[in-house]
Amino acid sequence: MEISKEQVEHVAKLARLEVSEDEKAMFARQLSAILTYMDQLKEVDTEGVEPTATVLPTENVWREDAVRPSLPQEQALANAPDQADGFFRVPKILEDR
């Protein structure tokens, strides 16, 4: 499987990763090699085989919907790069009118 520079750009955008020109060329080359290796999976007959997402029996785990102590606000915000008035602060999303 060959991965082009354009595909690298597309996937990087989906993954919210800025990549340099050098990285684009490197990833195109490395991902092509890795995906070529992955192509061996095509040899396997998986007709009618259920996919495994997890090895545990998939049962819902329930708990009481009860109020329990949680992290105090200042601790939950302590690692935030930017905060104000008990909120996470982010760059402006909407333009001024």
Added chain:
Amino acid sequence: MNVRKLTLCELKDKFMKGEVSAVEIVKAYFQRVLLVESKVKAYITTAKKDALVKEADELDFTLSKWRKTMPLMAMPIAVKDNICTKGVKTTCGSRMLENFVPPYDATVVARMKEHGYYLIGKTNMDEFAMGSSTETSAFGPTRNPCNLAAIPGGSSGGSAAAVAAELCVAALGSDTGGSIRQPAACCGVVGLKPTYGRVSRYGLVAFASSLDQIGPITKDVRDAAMMMQVIAGHDPLDSTSADVPVPDYMKALKENLRGMKVGVPLEFFAEGLDPEVELAVRTAIIQMQALKAEIKEISLPMTTYAIAAYYLIATAEASSNLARYDGVKYGHRAKEKGLLEMYMKTRQEGFGAEVKRRIMLGTYALSAGYYDAYYGKAQAVRTLIKRDFDEALKEVDVIVTPTMPTPAFKLGEKIQDPLQMYLSDIYTISVNLAGLPAISLPCGLSSGKLPIGLQIIGRPFEEEKVLRAAYAYEQATEWHLKRPGL
């Protein structure tokens, strides 16, 4: 008495009998850190000496009045830096979390605290546990204490090196595709990956949630059993932790293998296996037979596809898990004006090359048009791999294989070739896909004086049998007594 030469069980016994004080233990380990840590670089963060000596001094005083001891009391244990420690930096070996200080303890850490342990340091690791050599850490590589030019394995390379170099009495690691067992093999120590769901993942920074497990890295098998006794068990804070009773692991240890059926899979002794490793493992199998085990050849044909399936599933899960690093809630944030630009720049600056590569691979495998061909296909192959193990483990109690196809390679040897690096996980990866417990323990030395690891795989929640097989072999040999001459 040389404190740092003792195993966890031995040190605990001497401490309980009052033959060694908490202060003596703590000082001995800090002395060792001072002496060899600059060569090995096992730690990202080490405990503050003054504070820990003071705590130990107070403990000694309390115990002089009131003798009550707990299993891990005053034991200096290292914790991999992707396991949250309240108030102590947890970096995941990444610039992204360079200054992250968790406001809570992982469940495993909370349990060790209840049992009186001392955190001696947070160990180095491949960035976000993505790597097999500890070279992708943003804070520089760890070196193999057995040969400083060699890798310690990865991703829990810091934990394995710390145990081998006697920089801690035991350690915790995490294992997504071999990250406990492979470094344990490289450094000549014992590493156990428990059954998926046996140990709580609460507070473990997520890499691939359906594969990750926390487990012990120790000097010998008894120590691994003792650590498991503390960390195993159901945790309501982790919905994937299994509500299965925890047996007495120490009681499971026996000195023979009478009545045990041991499977040897053909596929694990094929092309690519180093002849010295093959000889050591085949010799170990003969020794197990001498210990009254019944040896049986088995076949796990689908495991040939394990690496391909694993690197699609693990990277797909990682691309989703690592979406949380957006520069908003915690971690690094780039200085950019717009929100989207901030996200993209934050992730460019915060992640290293291997993490980016895996996020890209995983995103690709999940993207429109490729999902069925890659991610869906890999999940179906995972089912077939699991079936192979299920069938084989109806015939035998445990399966024995090499842990790694070669002894530890040289630093820098594979870091430029990701696919070659991935192939070094060939014997450990299928175990995570099937969710089984497996241990690695030393079974030989290469001509280059590097340790060789033996892997023993068991049925789900049968860590007892895995430990028993490992213990009987270990006690009949002397590989576990060999320590690097640092």
